Amino acid sequence: MTGLGRRSSTFTRLLRYGFSDAAAAERLLGAPELAAVHSDPVLLDALGAAADPDLALGALVRLVEAQPQADRQALLGTLLASKPLRDRLLGVLGASEALGDHLVRHPGDWQALVTFEASDLHPGVADFERALAGRSEGLCPSDSLRASYRRCLLAIAARDVTGSIDVAQTAAELADLATATLRAALRIACDEHPEDAAACRLAVIGMGKCGGQELNYVSDVDVVFVAEAANGTEEAVALRSATRLASRMMRVCSDVTPEGTIWPVDANLRPEGRNGPLVRTLSSHLAYYQRWAKTWEFQALLKARPVAGDLDLGQAYVDAVSPLVWQAAERDNFVTDVQQMRHRVIASIPVTHVDRELKLGPGGLRDVEFAVQLLQLVHGRSDATLRGTSTLGALSALAAGGYVGRADAASLDSAYRFLRSLEHRIQLYRLRRTHLMPEAEADLRRLGRSLGHRTEPVAELGKEWKRHAREVRRLHEKLFYRPLLDAVAQLEPGETRLSPKAAGQRLEALGYADPAAALRHLEALASGVSRKAAIQRTLLPVLLGWFADSADPDAGLLNFHKVSDALGRTPWYLRLLRDEGAAAENLARVLSAGRLAPDLLLRAPEAVALLGDPGGLRPRGREALEQEVLAAVGRAESAEAAIVAARGVRRRELFRTAAADIIGAYGRTGNGAHATGEHGTGSRGHAETAGSDISARVDLVGNAVSELNAATLAGALRAAVRAEWGDTLPTRFAVIGMGRFGGHEQGYGSDADVLFVHEPREGVSDEEAAKAAFAVAGEMRRLLQLPTTDPPLLVDADLRPEGKSGPMVRSLASYGAYYRRWSLVWESQALLRAEPVAGDPDLGRRFIELVDPLRYPVEGLGEDAVREIRRLKARMESERLPRGADPTTHTKLGRGGLSDVEWTVQLLQMQHGWAEPGLRTTRTREALAAARAAGLVSTDDARILDEAWVLATSVRNAVMLVRGRAGDTFPADPRELGAVARYMGYEPGHVGDMLDDYRRTTRRARAVVEELFYGA
Incomplete structure (x- = not known):
């Protein structure tokens, strides 16, 4: 056979074994170090089983080179003779570049993988302590610990990649190794500072x-330190000694030396975080948790476990704080804290990743952990079986207790x-802390093969990841609510279900103030075997979550019940909510x-x-609104019926x-941003884009409501004319919008300020025309004042001469x-x-031509006129503010409110409108922008006034x-105030920030005024 034939055959064989670079693999197999084994099919089979055969082969050659001659x-012989060693060693070398480097640096450590006894499969803390206790020749105690730690890590990785232990056992062994390492590091610290060790009892509590x-x-390994005095030492002295020992222990673990590092020890879960003392006494811990701790701190304590130091003191700590953990769900601020925790989960996701x-991503590990921990806090207060520290253990207990459906728990598990x-294998490669899926094809291929995907490892891995992520997200959204439906639907008697008490506890924890009423609504909606009830059971888990995310979940569920009763027999209603995800969320x-x-909707x-x-x-x-209103009025048989039709259009459009x-508003909440929006407040809990979004929505509402009210008045006018005169009134008639109506700045509850003007038609006497005009105006007002359950449209003509x-x-x-x-x-x-x-x-246009010289007087206002406007404004401030109203938060007449900004802008319009065409507008923000463009107001002052006006208008809309x-x-x-805050873009618990921001913004505006x- 020719050399080319032999080479082609070798290429094919190596590719079949899974090598990506067959040429490089052939060269490495031909290296002198592997001369005795390079053609042994046993070796090739083992390399082909590795996650990355190329990586495994390259590391093996380096390891053999590093051995003494x-x-x-001995290494190669043992490798070929022992399948357990072969699988372990090459499995590690093909999955972890970092552990391959460790073996090259410590070439004798491969022998840690030789033993394959039953006792070696599941070592505990004591086994790891013995393995860490040996000293490496030529290394100081801390470096010896680092080298021994890597040797133990090598053994755990070997068991992991060969499938000798599952992911839960791997995680538990890593925690046991961390426990043993913390104990060894503390012993080093005590050996270095024996006088400190004698002065105190120090316990290390494992967290996270x-x-x-x-x-x-x-x-990071999360810990909390607790200490007590020993041997008659004063408490202050003992705490200083304990702090030195704790600090040294942390450095032993986290310092970087030629032997590398172990891991950072993070003590930021302690009371007051990094601002608090590193070490506290037990009584100091308790005092903090009883008085100051927030819900997330009790959530962190769910996993507290004594791991090192004085274990009796550590257990006393856990025993003391445990009752507080299980009382956390009864705290007054539990709901708000839970909502904030949920928003922090979402906010912590880097957008780019x-x-x-x-x-942290949707459907990620944090979704599972948060859901399980919250359910533990809610139900663990009355069920001690839920008080485990591991996520999978707690999930199993929740399923066994009926708090989570067994099928859901199995899927989540x-x-x-x-x-x-997947996270383990990503980190194992270079032993770096990361939670990001790699992007390189070679990395994805290695990951896919390490998890058993061999045919199309990259595609199969991506498909499996997305499937699990979707399932986690789905279950995260329903986990809190599906058992509630099972509790009330009563369809499967054999299923374990929440008791009424447990269901009530869960609803309370999610923010429902009246859990009994909520359960009644759920029962009415979800019980039975009808198609309607079945669809409701599909919808409600997600809807309940959206309700819980609001300021008033009870109102959301009650209103949904009412709407469902009204439309339940309509075939398209539930189908719309089920099939159009946006419709269900928008409705919630x-x-x-x-x-x-x-x-309006009801x-x-x-x-x-x-x-x-x-x-x-x-x-x-x-134009479209007016056409619809006039067409509806035209079809009505009476003026009263006509106004009912016009009101129907108005009701629907107000709802729109x-x-x-x-x-x-909801589209910009919950992102957890604490940045400065257009308001320039930089408030805690305020959405990053709040300012620009609020401005856009204020303009949208003002214009939409004003145009809708104009169309409604047009309909009322047509109805009033038709009732008495048919299609032609003896006089031309126009309605002039004034105030916010004319300025396109109306809110949902604004009156319609108007003037009525008429002009006799040719051949009609002034008396007849005036009589007709008065009759039409009166009939319009009568029709619009007819009793209704819709928001009223009150016509106010008090601005007339x-x-x-x-x-x-x-006329x-x-x-x-x-x-x-x-x-x-x-x-x-x-x-x-x-x-x-x-x-x-045309009459309306000529009226505007008539009044233009009055509102934009040539050469502006004289000094007397300016003084009169200022006097009127000062009088209004002193006389019209309601008794007892807070002048710092009254949106209309208060400091820096709507009146302040509008009178300031209007003064500029009257002074300079004759010369600046941009000022000739009825809209406040447009006029202010024109004044800034003309140099009449500085950019900063214009921005401050605009922010205050937008903010005050938005608050009125929210109310x-x-x-x-x-x-x-x-x-x-409080609940209504919280709802206003949510509308304004503030996260739960930040109502005070909203009020502070309002006062700050309007105070600055008042200074400009x-x-x-x-x-x-």
Whole structure:
């Protein structure tokens, strides 16, 4: 056979064994070090079984080279003769570059893999302590410990990669090795400082994965230190001694030397974190936990376990804090803390790594761990079987107790084991702390092969990972709620289910204030064998989670029950929620955000369909709205029926706008950002994009509601005219929007400030025209004031000439005569917001031409007029603020509120509008932007005023959404105030930050107003 033929045959054989670089493998197999074994099929079979045959072969050659000449044949001979050694050694070399480097640096350590006895399969802490106790020649005690630690780690990895132990046993052995290492490091510290060792009793408490006996290959080891005085030593002296010992022990483990490092010891889970003392007495720990600790700190204590030092003292610590852990769910702030913990899980995901995160990403390890730990806190207070420290052990206990369905627990167990195995193999490669899936093809291939995928390792690995991640995410969302449905649905008597008490505990922990009522709603929705109940049992686990994420879960569930009752027989309703994920989430957000939107929806349940249409929440334009309203009015048989039809359109469109507003608010909460938004507040718990989002939503609501109200007035006008005159009124008639109506800045509960103007048609007497105009205006107001359960649209004409004392309607000529002779400066100021909204468009345009010279006077305002405006503003501040109202938080008349900003902008408009066309607008923000562009206001001052105006407007919108009625102050009720905070972009528990931010923003605005408006 030719050399080429032999080479091709070798290539094929090596490729078949799984080598990626057959040429390099052939060269390495031909190296002198492997001359005696290079063609042995036993060796090739073992290399081919490794995760990365190329890596294993290269490391084997280096290991043989590193052996003393006399020992090389012993290694190779034993390797060929002992299958256990062959599988262990080559398995490690093919999975871990770092352990291959360790073996080259310590060439005799391969012998740690020779023994294959039953007792070697599951070593405990004592076995690891003995293995760590031996001293390596030429090394100091701490370096000797590092070398011995790696030798033990090598043995654990060998058992892991060969399948001798599963992932849970691997994690437990790693925790036992960490325990033995901490004890050895503490002994080194005590040997170096015997006087400190004699002065104190020091216990090391394992926390986190070390305490839970589920450690990774590479991880910080979380600990807490507790100490007491010994041998009559004063407490302060003993604590200083204990602190020196603890600090030295930590350095032994974390220092980096030529022998590498072991792992960092992290004591930041101690009371007060890194700001607190490293070591405390037991009584000091207890005092902190009883008075200051937050729920997450009790969650951390779930895994507390004595691991080193004085184990009696350590056990006394665990015994003392354990009752506090199981009382955590009864704390007043438990719900808020739990919501914050959930948001922190989401917030901790780096955006750039979210698709590769095994730990923090959606469907990652943290999802499983958080869910299990929360259920332990909720139910472990009354069920001691749930008080285990490991995730898998606690999950098994939750399933055995009926707190989690057995099938769900099995799926979660399987997914968690896979994710932990994947995490272990990623870390094992270079012994680096990481939770990211690699991106290189070679790394993914090695991982896939290490987990048993040999045909298409990369594709198969990716498919399995995504499948498990989806399952974890699905189960994470339903884990809290599916057992609740099982408890009330009563479909499978053989299944263990939550007791009413346990179900109530879980609902309380999730924020439901009335768990008994919540269970009744669930029973009504999910019980029975109907198709409707079956779909509800599919929907509710996720919906309940969204309700729990709101400020008022009880209201969300109650409203969902009502909507489902109203639409339950409608075939498309449940199908929409089941098949359109966005529709179900949008509905949950809307139903739990306050009273206004649910009330609107319950009076028009078919509007649920808007929530499933991608464009369904986009407000409609005025032209389309007016066409629909006028068509509905035209079909009505009476004026009363016509206004009912117009109100129906208004109700639906108000819901559309409110839903878009609410869903937009939820779209920017829960990300945990603590950055400065447009408000410039930098508040804790405030969403990063809050400012820009709030501005956009304020503009959306203001424009949508104003145009909707204009269309409604157009419908009322048409109904009033048709009732008496048919299609033609004897006089032209127009409605002029004023105030926020004219400025396109209305909120959900705003009145419609208007002026009525008419002009007699040709051949109609002034008296007849005026009579008709008065009748139409009166009928419009009557129709709009008919009793209704919808949000009212109150028409307010008090800004007309002479106010309440003047005629309700004037002709255009009468307006002209009055304004020429009698107009006061406040009336000119009010006309800045005048804009036609309904009726004859030409008449409306001519009215605006009439009033333009008054609101934008040539050469601006004189000093007397400016003084009068300032006097009126000061009088309003002193007289109109409601008794007892807090001037720092009243959104309309308070410091830096809407009135302050609007009067400042309006003064600029009246002074400079004649010369600056950009100022001739009815909209406050547009006018302010124009003033900044013209140099009349500095960029900073304009930004401050705009922020304050947007913030105050948003608070008013929030109050209306939450309470269902208008208000200019923050609600006093804590739950309503919390709902306002959620709408404003604040995480649970940050209501105080919202109020602080509001006061800060408006205080700055008031300072600008003092300068620009009052000339201070």
